[in-house]
Amino acid sequence: MSDPGPRVLAVTNMYPTAVAVQMESVARLGAAVAVQFIDGRAGASRYAAAVGRIRRLARSDRFDLVHAHYGLSGFAAGFQPLPLVVSFCGDDLLGTPARRGGITPKSACVRWLSRRAARRADAIICKSDELRDALPHPTDRARAHVIANGVDTDRFTPGDRGDARRRLGLDLGERLVLFPHTPDVPRKRFDLAEAALKVMAREGLHLRLWAVSGVPHAQMPDYYRAADCLLLTSDQEGSPNVVKEALCCDVPVVSVDVGDVRRWLDRAPGCCLVERDPVAIAAGLRQVVCGRGRVDGSTVRGEVSTDRVAAQVLAVYREAIARRRMSAGV
Incomplete structure (x- = not known):
């Protein structure tokens, strides 16, 4: 025994x-x-x-x-x-x-x-x-x-973007950048994310910055699947679960180099690690949003x-x- x-x-x-x-x-x-x-x-x-x-x-x-x-x-x-x-x-x-x-x-x-x-x-x-x-x-x-x-890899799994958007009542054709934090927390740097999208708008590429917080954890997989990418601009993090959860859903991530994000983005080609600067973030978003659309998060799923x-x-x-x-x- x-x-x-x-x-x-x-x-x-x-x-x-x-x-x-x-x-x-x-x-x-x-x-x-x-x-x-x-x-x-x-x-x-x-x-x-x-x-x-x-x-x-x-x-x-x-x-x-x-x-x-x-x-x-x-x-x-x-x-x-x-x-x-x-x-x-x-x-x-x-x-x-x-x-x-x-x-x-x-x-x-x-x-x-x-x-x-x-x-x-x-x-x-x-x-x-x-x-x-x-x-x-x-x-x-x-x-x-x-x-x-x-990460609960039975729950946070890849899924169809269109189906997720229908369940959430979202526009199927809109380009959505998921910001998975409360905008008024200063260290999460929503202002930096907004500045990056303004740079993109001036260049003719219009994206919606979609701030999501307070959603029950069990419902979050559809929010990841519905997004074109996840954006992280924080001044400080430990090991942000949102990055690992997004990658487990095969959703690309654009992030500044904070916490252990580099470790996980290295395991999912197609993501983008950027400088903490609106122009650099905008370039990363353009690369990801105009790219192949999804990444292979299988390595991340295996590790987390x-x-x-x-x-x-x-x-x-x-x-x-x-x-x-x-x-x-x-």
Whole structure:
């Protein structure tokens, strides 16, 4: 009989979202998972209150380790006795860009707390090489694994553009550039995307910048399939799921070089990595929109399937448990 999987207490301030997808896939491979949600939007006091709650759960003999998602969750989970895995996602280690340069004071505090969480962790997961490199201590970087979030490749699959547009009530002949973020988030740089489309309009090529946010995740595949391409202009990202999801749907991507985007675009010829400049972005859009229309995302689908990523996460769990036992002399 095979050994039972680890009993995992998942702590997160981002639930549902990609955290739910990852923990569900880990559970499918045999782990027992319980989720402790910290609603950080209700104030910093929620993190302070979570410290005692997490400690009590960790001492209940119901779990083998704690997996915290995001640096603040990792800090709150650092005061309990079980092996600790912390996943870093983006601005928790990089900070949030300020309008006048540098990072915002609030995100500087988050980054400091996240670094403390990394010091306490038995194993670390970073969504990109950039995030691993942002860990200031060499010993933290040495036990950090780069594992991007997985994608449900049974749901995010290629499909007919016309059928998707009919389901969404969209014009079949319109050229749509999907901007998969809320326009009023400054670091997503909707202004840069708008400027690029204005350049194209002056050259006689008219595209519609289609900003999509707040759509239930289960409905997103049709939004990708309906688009001519996805455009990413962010100043900062970790490992943007929207890029991987679009490629899994065989939708081409035009993006600035941010986070781990280069890694995925290299696996799907026909996409375009561009400078953070309206003219360069416009040239990339022209190349993609006037090109063959779809890309081959099969390589990406093979690398980001949720089961494959879940197996990598389970290996990190085993490493964290073994490291703690070794340090305890067990």
